[in-house]
Amino acid sequence: MRRVLWFWSMMLVGMLAFTGCAGVGEWTSHFSMEGDELVSVGRNPYFILEPGYQLVLEGAGTQLIITVLNETKMVDGVETRVVEERETKNGQLIEVARNYFAISRRTNDVFYFGEDVDMYKDGKVVNHDGSWLSGVNGAKFGLIMPGRPLVNASYYQEVAPGAAMDRAEITSTTETVSTPAGEFTNCLKIKETTPLQVITEYKYYAPGIGMVSDGALKLVKGGKVDLKARP
DSSP: OOOSOOOOOHHHHHHTOOOSSSEETTEEOOOOOOTTOEESSEEETTEEEOTTEEEEEEETTEEEEEEEEEEEEEETTEEEEEEEEEEEETTEEEEEEEEEEEEETTTOOEEEEEEEEEEEETTEEEEOTTOEETTSTTOEEEEEEOSSOOTTOEEESEEBTTTBOOEEEEEEEEEEEEETTEEEEEEEEEEEEETTEEEEEEEEEETTTEEEEETTEEEEEEEEOOGGGOO
């Protein structure tokens, strides 16, 4: 979900080989589930998986539209919800990603099962960098949003060695964020990094809304939309 191109060396990939234990260093990478625990529809305080829910963020000439679709996809034996991210820069389409999520009906944790990515240039698909699926080529699902976020919790969002290894650390649950859509209080602040690149990003999530800030991108509007009216 980082929306940047991945570069890595074979040495780094070798260093990132997973052993199947509960975590890698201090980052949790393995999440135990009960048999019928995960479903494709639901919400927790900071992440909404309900068809038709949409967030629009803008900033620095970029627009990001995140839409929960009325579609599901079986990934690694789990029915997941399809969430589309459509990103444009100065009016030109640069990326469309179909992300796959499921939510625990026991804990309200939301898990990330992969994404199919189309990167665009001059209106044409040029590559699929960042694509991965849980259960394929050693990849496993990660945690995208805990049902009960705790400060200092750290976990992998994606576990696809050599392709997608985003990890998150919750740094605050009391942030105030100003956006074109309004001011939001008691926001969750998440620090995102990856061992595949030297990069740090901060995202903010408002209770009952979802992501309201991602770097230069700020929430412009959010809520239910008519999926049938989408182009």
